[in-house]
Amino acid sequence: MKVGIYFDMRNPSQWRQDWSRLYGFTIEMCQEAEHLGIDSVWTSEHHLFDDGYLTQPLTMLAAVAGATRTIGLGTAVLLAPLRSAVHIAEEATVIDLISGGRLELGLGAGYRVPEFDLFARDIARRYTVNDARVEELRSIFADPRHVPSPVNGQIPIYLGYQGPKGAARAGRLGAGLLTANGALWETYRNALVANGHDPGIARMKGSISGWVSDDPEADWPIVKEHLRHQLDSYRRYMVEGTDQPVPRPVDPDRVRAGGLGGGFGGFVHATPAEFASAVRGYAAGAPVEEIFVWSSIGGMPEKMVADHIRRIATSLKPLLAV
Numbered sequence: 001m002k003v004g005i006y007f008d009m010r011n012p013s014q015w016r017q018d019w020s021r022l023y024g025f026t027i028e029m030c031q032e033a034e035h036l037g038i039d040s041v042w043t044s045e046h047h048l049f050d051d052g053y054l055t056q057p058l059t060m061l062a063a064v065a066g067a068t069r070t071i072g073l074g075t076a077v078l079l080a081p082l083r084s085a086v087h088i089a090e091e092a093t094v095i096d097l098i099s100g101g102r103l104e105l106g107l108g109a110g111y112r113v114p115e116f117d118l119f120a121r122d123i124a125r126r127y128t129v130n131d132a133r134v135e136e137l138r139s140i141f142a143d144p145r146h147v148p149s150p151v152n153g154q155i156p157i158y159l160g161y162q163g164p165k166g167a168a169r170a171g172r173l174g175a176g177l178l179t180a181n182g183a184l185w186e187t188y189r190n191a192l193v194a195n196g197h198d199p200g201i202a203r204m205k206g207s208i209s210g211w212v213s214d215d216p217e218a219d220w221p222i223v224k225e226h227l228r229h230q231l232d233s234y235r236r237y238m239v240e241g242t243d244q245p246v247p248r249p250v251d252p253d254r255v256r257a258g259g260l261g262g263g264f265g266g267f268v269h270a271t272p273a274e275f276a277s278a279v280r281g282y283a284a285g286a287p288v289e290e291i292f293v294w295s296s297i298g299g300m301p302e303k304m305v306a307d308h309i310r311r312i313a314t315s316l317k318p319l320l321a322v
């Protein structure tokens with residue numbers, strides 16, 4: 001199993017860093033990750049977050065592509081309903097060419113009302129539009145008018161769906177499934193077969209929410225405050241623009257106790273060996289090719305991020321390579 005890292009560029013006011021330094025440091029960390037043997041770098045997307053959540057993941061990956069030589073690049077996820085297929089295809093192709101064919105596109109439907117209002121898009125059609133982008137992108141990449149074309153003709157596409165219905169959608173389209181949850185493999189495989197796809201084309205990889213620690217009890221008091229910000233802000237923004245009440249604040253200790261099978265997408269805070277065991281259990285029975293781990297949680301300081309990336313590369317990755 002390959003191992004990557006994930007950046008969302010959060011910079012909360014209570015831990016605010018210089019913005020230019022944050023982006024420059026992140027590119028330096030991508031270079032360091034490549035040097036240490038990390039397999040990939042992934043970015044995500046949101047808009048109108050007060051902590052500056054990354055808004056343009058492809059732009060960020062273009063910078064990373066120019067600063068690196070071998071590390072894989074991916075979006076987890078790009079909010080495809082907010083952009084036209086042509087826009088995505090053209091920008092992705094430029095990155096793919098700069099990087100020598102290292103880009104993978106993870107597409108997501110989104111869920112926030114203010115983001116769809118910002119782009120004047122219909123949130124009610126987000127799943128239909130997101131699925132349509134898969135076929136549209138494939139057609140554009142294959143169109144002789146799309147010049148230049150990606151390095152390998154097509155850019156691999158994954159759907160960032162987490163539940164059984166999403167797994168079935170990815171299978172119907174013959175796309176990759178951007179999750180490491182082994183419980184979704186059967187649904188995904190059955191949908192591939194039912195729609196005439198060879199199950200051998202199945203591709204699964206996904207995010208693991210967690211923190212790899214040499215001493216989990218010692219660093220938990222710091223980690224949990226950043227996790228608290230991360231999860232509370234997600235939950236607050238999830239209901240913004242709706243008539244739903246703001247959810248109660250999370251209990252980080254309870255989230256930690258739930259592990260990868262718990263609520264809020266799961267979370268594991270553990271030693272490298274325990275972390276690897278949790279990942280293997282979570283992905284069991286499925287052809288999960290790669291996982292990627294948060295490099296930072298809710299705006300952590302540089303030293304914590306650098307040390308974490310080093311632990312992922314030197315302590316976690318070898319355990320998942322066997």
